[in-house]
Amino acid sequence: MNKSFLPLLVIALLTGSIIFTQLIGAKEEKADVTIAINGTDTMMYDKTVFEVKSGQKVKLVFKNIGKLPKVAMGHNVVILKKGVNVAAFCTEAIKFPTEGYFPKTKKDDVIATTKLLGPDESDTVFFTAPAPGVYDYVCTFPGHFALMKGKMTVK
Numbered sequence: 001m002n003k004s005f006l007p008l009l010v011i012a013l014l015t016g017s018i019i020f021t022q023l024i025g026a027k028e029e030k031a032d033v034t035i036a037i038n039g040t041d042t043m044m045y046d047k048t049v050f051e052v053k054s055g056q057k058v059k060l061v062f063k064n065i066g067k068l069p070k071v072a073m074g075h076n077v078v079i080l081k082k083g084v085n086v087a088a089f090c091t092e093a094i095k096f097p098t099e100g101y102f103p104k105t106k107k108d109d110v111i112a113t114t115k116l117l118g119p120d121e122s123d124t125v126f127f128t129a130p131a132p133g134v135y136d137y138v139c140t141f142p143g144h145f146a147l148m149k150g151k152m153t154v155k
């Protein structure tokens with residue numbers, strides 16, 4: 001290699017690593033508490049209750065640990081505001097297969113949502129725990145909310 005290229009190469013590498021660090025840093029949000037939930041091929045969450053404190057920054061890590069294809073057994077976690085009718089929300093969701101069964105017409109009913117996940121996929125979302133109370137969370141894949149539901153208690 002021509003020696004005059006060496007300084008340029010060093011500069012390029014340094015610049016690259018700085019940009020890389022900044023990108024990683026931007027993704028690394030701080031959270032007060034981390035909640036991990038898995039979804040299974042038997043249409044279940046492994047965690048159907050969890051508790052956080054009002055005002056806490058919550059990191060929700062959801063993973064689909066099943067093996068069945070997403071079109072047959074996709075899962076998400078949607079945390080709903082208080083007083084939202086779960087059945088009505090999930091019935092609306094069926095109209096949005098290309099949106100991962102997220103009912104964008106009812107997005108104001110939602111505190112937080114993960115993406116719809118296929119096998120071995122995971123998604124992390126952050127939200128601030130709302131006012132004290134009990135909040136429903138559900139999977140909006142058609143038919144799943146009967147079994148895939150849980151309660152978030154905010155103290």
Ligand SMILES: [Cu+2]
Pocket residue numbers: 039043073074075076139140141144148
């Ligand atoms: Cu599901």
